[in-house]
Amino acid sequence: xxxxxxxxxxxxxxxxxxxxxxxxxxxxxxxxxxxxxxxxxxxxxxxxxxxxxxxxxxxxxxxxxxxxxxxxxxxxxxxxxxxxxxxxxxxxxxxxxxxxxxxxxxxxxxxxxxxxxxxxxxxxxxxxxxxxxxxxxxxxxxxxxxxxxxxxxxxxxxxxxxxxxxxxxxxxxxxxxxxxxxxxxxxxxxxxxxxxxxxxxxxxxxxxxxxxxxxxxxxxxxxxxxxxxxxxxxxxxxxxxxxxxxxxxxxxxxxxxxxxxxxxxxxxxxxxxxxxxxxxxxxxxxxxxxxxxxxxxxxxxxxxxxxxxxxxxxxxxxxxxxxxxxxxxxxxxxxxxxxxxxxxxxxxxxxxxxxxxxxxxxxxxxxxxxxxxxxxxxxxxxxxxxxxxxxxxxxxxxxxxxxxxxxxxxxxxxxxxxxxxxxxxxxxxxxxxxxxxxxxxxxxxx
Numbered sequence: 001x002x003x004x005x006x007x008x009x010x011x012x013x014x015x016x017x018x019x020x021x022x023x024x025x026x027x028x029x030x031x032x033x034x035x036x037x038x039x040x041x042x043x044x045x046x047x048x049x050x051x052x053x054x055x056x057x058x059x060x061x062x063x064x065x066x067x068x069x070x071x072x073x074x075x076x077x078x079x080x081x082x083x084x085x086x087x088x089x090x091x092x093x094x095x096x097x098x099x100x101x102x103x104x105x106x107x108x109x110x111x112x113x114x115x116x117x118x119x120x121x122x123x124x125x126x127x128x129x130x131x132x133x134x135x136x137x138x139x140x141x142x143x144x145x146x147x148x149x150x151x152x153x154x155x156x157x158x159x160x161x162x163x164x165x166x167x168x169x170x171x172x173x174x175x176x177x178x179x180x181x182x183x184x185x186x187x188x189x190x191x192x193x194x195x196x197x198x199x200x201x202x203x204x205x206x207x208x209x210x211x212x213x214x215x216x217x218x219x220x221x222x223x224x225x226x227x228x229x230x231x232x233x234x235x236x237x238x239x240x241x242x243x244x245x246x247x248x249x250x251x252x253x254x255x256x257x258x259x260x261x262x263x264x265x266x267x268x269x270x271x272x273x274x275x276x277x278x279x280x281x282x283x284x285x286x287x288x289x290x291x292x293x294x295x296x297x298x299x300x301x302x303x304x305x306x307x308x309x310x311x312x313x314x315x316x317x318x319x320x321x322x323x324x325x326x327x328x329x330x331x332x333x334x335x336x337x338x339x340x341x342x343x344x345x346x347x348x349x350x351x352x353x354x355x356x357x358x359x360x361x362x363x364x365x366x367x368x369x370x371x372x373x374x375x376x377x378x379x380x381x382x383x384x385x386x387x388x389x390x391x392x393x394x395x396x397x398x399x400x401x402x403x404x405x406x407x408x409x410x411x412x413x414x415x416x417x418x419x420x421x422x423x424x425x426x427x428x429x430x431x432x433x434x435x436x437x438x439x440x441x442x443x444x445x446x
Contacts (some may be wrong), residue, residue, distance in 0.1 A: 014440055014443040014444050015436075015440055016440065016444075017032060017044055017046055017437055017440060017441075018046070020433065020436050020437055020440060021046070021433065021437075024429060024432070024433040024436070026405060026407075026426070026429050026430055026433055027407050027410075027426070028383065028405060028406050028407030028408060028410075029047065029050065029052065029404075029405070029406050029407075029408065030046070030047075030403070030404070030405050030433065031046060031047040031048060031050045031052060031334070031335045031403070031404045031405075032044070032045075032046045032047075032048065032335050032401070032402065032403045032404070032437060033045050033046070033048035033334075033335035033336040033338070033339045033401065033402050034339065034399055034400075034401050034441050034445070035339035035340060035342070035343050035399065035400040035401070036343075036397075036399060036400075036445070037342075037343035037344075037347055037398065037399075037400055038397070038398075040343075042336070042339075043399070043441070043445050044441070045335075045336055046335075047335075048334060048335045048336030048339075049318065049334050049336050049337075050334060050335075050404075051318070051320065051332035051333065051334050052332065052333070052334075052384075052386075052404040052406045053326070053329070053331065053332065053381060053384050053404075053406055053411065054326045054331055054332070054333040054338075054379055054386065054404075055326045055378075055379030055380055055381045055384045055385075055386050056281045056283075056325065056326045056377060056378060056379040056380065056386075057326065057333070057338065057377050057378070057379035057386045057387070057388045057402070057404075058286075058321070058323075058324065058325065058326035058331055058333065058379070059277060059278055059281065059286045059324075059325060059326060059377060060278065060341075060342070060346070060351065060355075060377050060388065060389075061306065061310065061319070061321075061333075061341065062286045062289060062290045062306065062324040062325070063274045063277065063278060063289075063351070063354065064341070064345050064346060064349055064351065065290065065293050065306045065309050065310075066270065066274065066289040066290060066292065066293040067270065067271070067274060067349055068293075068309070068345070068349070069293035069294075069309070070270055070289070070292060070293055071270065072269060072270055072271035072274075073269050073270070073271070074269065074270040075266045075267050075268070075269055075270070076092040076093055076094035076095070076097075076266070076267040076292075077092050077094075077264050077265070077266050077267075078090065078091060078092050078094050078097055078101070078105065078264065078265045078266075078267075079092070079261050079262075079263070079264045079265075080105060080109050080261075080262045080263050080264070081259035081260060081261050081262060082114070082117070082259055082260050082262055083257040083258065083259035083260075085117055085118040085119060086117055086118070086119040086120070086121055086257075086259075087114070087117040087119070087120050087121070087247065088120075088121045088122070088123055088253070088256070088257070088259055089120075089121070089122045089123070089150070089232065089233060089236050089250075090123050090126075090256065091122070091123060091124045091125075091126055091148070091149040091150030091151065091229070091232070092126050092149065092267075093126040093127040093148075093149040093151065093288055093291070093292060094151060094265075094267045095151055095154070095267075095273060095277075095282075095284060095285040095288040095289065096154075096267055096268065096273055096276070096285070097151055097152055097153075097232075097265070097267070098152070098153055098176040098177070099152065099153060099174045099175070099176035099179040099180065099181060099235055099239070100176040100177055100178045100179050101265050102152070102179075102232070102235055102236050102239055102265075103178065103179045103239045104265060105236070105239075105263060105264075105265045106236060106239040106240045106242070106243050106245070107243055108263040109240065109243075109245060109262060109263050110240065110243035110244055110245045112262055112263065114245060114262065116245070116246055116247070117247065117248065118248065119248055119251065120233065120237065120247040120248045120249070120250050120251070121233075121250065121251050121252070121253045122150055122229040122230070122232055122233040122236075122250050122251070122252055122253070123149070123150070123229075123252075123253050123254075123255075123256045124148035124149040124150030124228060124229045124252070125148075125149055125254065125255070125256060126149030126150075127147065127148055127149040127288065127291050127292070128148075128291065128296075128297055128298055128299075129146070129147070129148045130146060130147040130148070130287075130298070130299055131146050131226070132144055132145070132146060132224075132226075133145065133147060133283055133284065133287055133299075133323070133325065133327060134283075134323070134325075134327035134328060136329060136415050136416050137327065137415075137416050138197075138416050138417070138418060139197065139198075139199050139224070140196065140197035140199070140208075140223060140224070141224065141418065142154075142156045142221070142222035142223060142224050143224075143282075143283045143284070143327075144224055144283075144327070145224035145225050145226065145228070145284060146224070146225060146226045146227070146228055147228070147284065147287060147288065147291075148228050148229060150228050150229045150232045151228060151232075151284070151288065152174065152225075152228065152231055152232040152235060153174055153175065153176060153225075154282065154284050154285070155224060155225040155228050155231070155284060156222045156223065156224060156225060157172050157173065157174060157175075157183050157186050157222070157223050157224075157225055157231070158172065158173045158174075158175040158180070158220065158221075158222055158223075159171070159172055159188055159208070159210075159220060159221055159222070159223050160172075160173070160218075160219070160220040161188075161190075161210070161215055161218060161219055161220070162217070162218040163215070163216075163217045163218065167190070168190045168212070168215065170188045170189070170190070170210075172186045172187070172188055172223075174231070174235045179239065181235055181238040181239060182238065183231060183234060183235065184234050184238070185204070185205055185206060185227065185230045185231055185233075185234040186205065186206040186207075186208070186223075186225070186231065187205055187206070187207050187208070188207075188208040188209075188210060188223075189207070189208075189209055189210070190209075190210055190211075190212040190215060191209040191210065191211065191212060192211075192212055192213075193209060193211050194211070195211060196210070196211050196214055197209070197210055197211070197223075199226070201226065201227065204230070206225070206226055206227055206231075208223060229250070229252040230250060230252060233250025233251075233252075234250060236250075237249070237250055270289065271354075273285060273289065274289070274354060275354045277289070278354055278355055278356065278377055279356055281377075281378070283325040283326075283327055284325075286324045286325035286326075287299065287323065287324045287325050289324070290302055290303070290306060290323075290324030291324070293306070294306060299322075299323055299324075300322060302324065303321035303322050303323050303324060303328075303331070304321070306321055306324065307319055307320065307321045310341065313341065313344060313345050314344070315337055315340055315341055315344075317337060318333065318334040318336060318337020318338070318340075319332070319333055319334075319337055320332040320333075326379055326381075327381075329412075329415060333404070334404075335388075335402040335403065335404050336402075338388050338402040339388070339400045339401060339402050340400075342388065342389065342390065342400040342402070343400040346400070347400075352375045352389070352390045352398075353375075355375040355376055355377055355389050355390070356375070356376065356377070356378075357373075357374070357375055358370075358373075358374055359374065359376050359377070359378050359387065359389075360374070360378075360387070360431050360434065360435050363428055363431045363432065363435075364432075364435060368435070369439065370439070371393065371394060371439055371442045371443060371446070372391040372392065372393060372438050372439060372441075372442040372446070373391070373392040374389065374390070374391050374392075374438060375389050375390045375392075376388060376389025376390065376391075376401075377389055378431075380427060381411065382410070382411055382414040382415070382417060382420055382423050383406065383407040383408075383410040383411040383414065383423060383426055383427075384405070384406045384407075384411055385405045385406075385426075385427045385430035385431060385434070386402070386403065386404045386405065387401075387402075387403050387431070387434045388401065388402035388403070389401065391438050391441065391442055391446075393442045393445075393446025394442075394446065395446055397445075397446050399441060399442070399445060399446070401437075401438065401441065403433075403434045403437055405430040405433070405434070407426065410422070410423075410426075
């Protein structure tokens with residue numbers, strides 16, 4: 001007769017947050033907060049009121065702000081207008097306008113049977129003119145373009161090069177899915193220089209010089225556009241010519257005259273623009289929709305108005321904004337304030353449906369255990385790795401969390417650098433720690 005039933009071995013204790021952070025030994029600070037939206041209580045808080053750089057997690061705040069102020073169905077309308085003998089391409093600050101959209105607009109315009117105008121102008125006054133989104137960042141980084149009310153292809157141009165017998169052949173395209181016309185207002189040349197790229201504006205053209213020693217036989221990359229009105233006007237002129245309508249060289253005007261609207265193009269609704277911004281972490285889109293929402297004259301004033309909006313949501317502490325994208329070295333958030341924003345306005349607005357599912361998948365092995373279903377936004381700068389959003393346990397309980405990891409000295413020392421030494425391994429370790437913390441929280445509180 002059996003004397004007893006076989007017993008399961010005792011379950012291994014789930015490591016707590018402090019032990020996981022100690023085991024990771026990640027250089028720098030690790031601050032976190034875990035909040036129960038249903039119960040309205042903070043479940044864990046590790047240095048949760050320490051302000052750190054938000055990086056792209058700030059885009060969640062911008063998304064909530066823009067959706068509240070403008071509405072999810074808001075669309076941006078780019079128009080072509082006629083004022084006497086002048087045709088005007090009128091920018092509406094559409095952050096997702098592409099060469100394909102301008103091609104459709106050119107086709108509509110050609111169908112109206114317009115006579116050739118004597119002047120062709122571009123107006124970008126729907127938003128303030130900003131020379132660079134984040135001046136401390138390197139000039140050649142595609143995510144750091146100029147900004148105005150005329151935006152095309154995220155204000156980027158596609159540079160390609162190939163070495164042949166006669167030297168380098170270089171091309172610059174306003175690249176989109178269906179239309180990639182040449183960008184005539186931008187030029188690039190190889191040069192003997194230490195810097196990878198150098199830039200100047202010379203006689204109406206943007207000119208990039210690329211270090212010949214770094215080019216190799218062939219390559220390509222996106223470059224930022226610094227003269228967005230001229231760029232869009234140049235591309236629209238080329239696309240109209242393909243439809244049989246010849247326009248004069250574009251000029252930039254500061255004041256929009258009284259004019260008759262001829263044709264227009266509408267953007268997708270703001271809800272879709274926001275969803276894509278959060279998925280692809282598009283810096284320009286964040287700054288643009290933040291400026292639209294605030295109607296402020298510059299980026300600093302716009303960030304201040306967004307901070308006032310957050311205070312109006314019952315969160316007067318824990319946030320300090322200098323921009324809308326998180327690129328600025330001056331923006332700061334705390335984990336404790338972030339989870340309260342996620343648990344309140346975030347859930348009310350439906351933010352979980354707009355966030356990326358399983359955002360750490362790229363750094364985790366396929367067989368890595370995952371108890372939690374995670375919808376969150378990453379935020380990454382040099383030696384900054386953040387993750388904030390929602391974790392759903394198998395029981396269905398949903399928790400709001402934020403983890404902020406920052407090696408302050410190395411972050412400050414590498415401002416504006418492209419992939420400084422050690423940043424990849426540090427970021428990978430930070431993301432693994434974020435995963436382990438979420439798994440621990442769900443196991444203990446889910």
